[in-house]
Amino acid sequence: xxxxxxxxxxxxxxxxxxxxxxxxxxxxxxxxxxxxxxxxxxxxxxxxxxxxxxxxxxxxxxxxxxxxxxxxxxxxxxxxxxxxxxxxxxxxxxxxxxxxxxxxxxxxxxxxxxxxxxxxxxxxxxxxxxxxxxxxxxxxxxxxxxxxxxxxxxxxxxxxxxxxxxxxxxxxxxxxxxxxxxxxxxxxxxxxxxxxxxxxxxxxxxxxxxxxxxxxxxxxxxxxxxxxxxxxxxxxxxxxxxxxxxxxxxxxxxxxxxxxxxxxxxxxxxxxxxxxxxxxxxxxxxxxxxxxxxxxxxxxxxxxxxxxxxxxxxxxxxxxxxxxxxxxxxxxxxxxxxxxxxxxxxxxxxxxxxxxxxxxxxxxxxxxxxxxxxxxxxxxxxxxxxxxxxxxxxx
Amino acid sequence: xxxxxxxxxxxxxxxxxxxxxxxxxxxxxxxxxxxxxxxxxxxxxxxxxxxxxxxxxxxxxxxxxxxxxxxxxxxxxxxxxxxxxxxxxxxxxxxxxxxxxxxxxxxxxxxxxxxxxxxxxxxxxxxxxxxxxxxxxxxxxxxxxxxxxxx
Ligand SMILES: Cc1cc2nc3c(=O)[nH]c(=O)nc-3n(C[C@H](O)[C@H](O)[C@H](O)COP(=O)(O)O)c2cc1C
Ligand code: SF4
Ligand code: FES
Numbered sequence: 001x002x003x004x005x006x007x008x009x010x011x012x013x014x015x016x017x018x019x020x021x022x023x024x025x026x027x028x029x030x031x032x033x034x035x036x037x038x039x040x041x042x043x044x045x046x047x048x049x050x051x052x053x054x055x056x057x058x059x060x061x062x063x064x065x066x067x068x069x070x071x072x073x074x075x076x077x078x079x080x081x082x083x084x085x086x087x088x089x090x091x092x093x094x095x096x097x098x099x100x101x102x103x104x105x106x107x108x109x110x111x112x113x114x115x116x117x118x119x120x121x122x123x124x125x126x127x128x129x130x131x132x133x134x135x136x137x138x139x140x141x142x143x144x145x146x147x148x149x150x151x152x153x154x155x156x157x158x159x160x161x162x163x164x165x166x167x168x169x170x171x172x173x174x175x176x177x178x179x180x181x182x183x184x185x186x187x188x189x190x191x192x193x194x195x196x197x198x199x200x201x202x203x204x205x206x207x208x209x210x211x212x213x214x215x216x217x218x219x220x221x222x223x224x225x226x227x228x229x230x231x232x233x234x235x236x237x238x239x240x241x242x243x244x245x246x247x248x249x250x251x252x253x254x255x256x257x258x259x260x261x262x263x264x265x266x267x268x269x270x271x272x273x274x275x276x277x278x279x280x281x282x283x284x285x286x287x288x289x290x291x292x293x294x295x296x297x298x299x300x301x302x303x304x305x306x307x308x309x310x311x312x313x314x315x316x317x318x319x320x321x322x323x324x325x326x327x328x329x330x331x332x333x334x335x336x337x338x339x340x341x342x343x344x345x346x347x348x349x350x351x352x353x354x355x356x357x358x359x360x361x362x363x364x365x366x367x368x369x370x371x372x373x374x375x376x377x378x379x380x381x382x383x384x385x386x387x388x389x390x391x392x393x394x395x
Numbered sequence: 396x397x398x399x400x401x402x403x404x405x406x407x408x409x410x411x412x413x414x415x416x417x418x419x420x421x422x423x424x425x426x427x428x429x430x431x432x433x434x435x436x437x438x439x440x441x442x443x444x445x446x447x448x449x450x451x452x453x454x455x456x457x458x459x460x461x462x463x464x465x466x467x468x469x470x471x472x473x474x475x476x477x478x479x480x481x482x483x484x485x486x487x488x489x490x491x492x493x494x495x496x497x498x499x500x501x502x503x504x505x506x507x508x509x510x511x512x513x514x515x516x517x518x519x520x521x522x523x524x525x526x527x528x529x530x531x532x533x534x535x536x537x538x539x540x541x542x543x544x545x546x
Pocket of ligand 3: 475
């Protein structure tokens with residue numbers, strides 16, 4: 001596709017899908033939302049088909065329902081702004097440009113489940129967002145207090161640990177502990193912060209929730225596919241020739257369509273969903289759908305052109321996991337080290353290429369036995385890159 | 396402010412409960428760049444918990460350093476996307492300018508130059524943080540100029 005056709009198509013996409021970054025007046029929305037019953041709000045979110053945008057894709061309304069039904073004197077809403085997945089930068093952009101939509105999302109969730117306290121867990125690397133965001137939160141707290149609401153939001157800063165994006169590790173961190181993931185169940189919706197029912201949501205999920213409640217589920221549901229309703233904010237990086245990196249796109253695109261739109265065409269692989277996601281090789285572009293029915297993504301899409309070494313890519317990801325593993329469980333602590341050492345040994349010729357098959361088995365074992373998503377998903381890039389780019393790992 | 400004052404004032408501000416341990420440690424790091432053993436023991440005393448617990452928490456988080464660091468902390472992204480856009484040359488340029496290697500602190504204690512994982516500016520890589528400020532789309536020249544702002 002020539003560049004002017006690409007530009008035109010991207011402009012068309014932008015015109016058709018414009019929920020997250022659209023300018024709007026939030027005061028009106030708050031008044032409208034506060035008149036609505038929690039049941040109505042829950043029903044709207046259910047009807048929209050919204051699923052979590054933090055990666056796992058759990059239906060948002062179900063989380064709210066579980067937390068709503070849990071009996072407790074206190075409940076909490078947490079906005080997960082830890083955004084540590086390599087290649088992901090949309091939550092930063094949303095917080096910079098649309099904090100005004102994130103906070104009402106927390107309020108509606110709180111109204112539905114019956115919480116009076118909310119936290120934003122902001123990664124330490126984004127400390128520069130604090131001055132503007134604190135101001136925004138302060139104004140919001142004041143505004144809803146005037147409207148007679150008992151809910152308030154507080155920002156907590158992370159301290160440079162990727163695993164703290166995992167919801168139970170995040171809760172441990174908020175409680176002042178090492179960010180070590182807990183066993184699940186119990187899930188946070190029944191036992192979360194300080195042992196109380198807690199809903200943890202990605203920044204983007206909260207924005208969609210507030211849009212769905214203010215404008216009705218139709219604006220969201222009319223987009224996307226049956227498994228992956230709505231739109232999603234994508235972060236595009238790597239070998240793209242475009243300056244901009246953030247796009248809100250309809251769910252359900254194939255990787256082929258995606259690559260045609262966002263690159264000059266010479267792309268041999270796309271890493272979908274960050275370091276913990278899957279690597280899709282060119283031969284699978286046409287029949288791989290971006291969404292829960294194909295390859296899911298928290299937003300990160302990294303394009304690699306034909307000059308890139310997939311060994312370097314995998315090596316970099318494995319170093320990342322080895323370093324960020326909290327070390328609590330053996331499959332992940334030892335597994336990440338062995339995968340890293342293993343590809344180094346195959347590359348240097350110290351081990352034969354068949355050793356890669358043993359490593360793939362090890363990765364498969366990590367998927368089923370690691371305690372949290374970090375160790376489980378370290379296997380994703382490993383298995384997909386070794387499967388599709390075996391020669392690059394060997395020679 | 397003496398370290399003792401800083402700690403008791405911070406504990407006062409956040410509250411002397413266990414759940415406020417991390418904000419207190421963050422305050423100390425903001426002021427002194429790292430957590431000394433004495434500081435960790437004082438925090439433990441303030442919150443009435445064991446120093447081992449404070450140490451355990453501090454060593455978990457990469458931004459809560461327990462070794463002395465420079466007055467200015469440069470954290471350069473070492474993740475693959477920034478690497479694809481020339482982070483190596485940027486690292487070399489900063490090493491040459493500061494006459495230290497990545498991971499080290501200048502002898503005068505002015506700068507620490509540390510690697511970090513993706514900082515969320517991948518489409519504008521290479522990227523780095525100096526203290527709390529982000530610098531992106533770096534070239535060796537712009538990176539050195541950014542560092543010189545702090546000299
Ligand atoms: C290692 C790891 C890191 C994670 N990091 C994040 C993150 O930075 N932001 C996020 O929203 N979810 C992250 N998650 C997913 C959360 O555990 C959780 O599923 C999510 O915040 C739920 O929000 P949602 O329902 O809106 O998707 C991470 C999970 C794992 C296993
Ligand atoms: S899988 Fe890794 S990060 Fe998760 S609990 Fe086990 S060691 Fe920690
Ligand atoms: S890869 Fe360097 S900022 Fe994300």
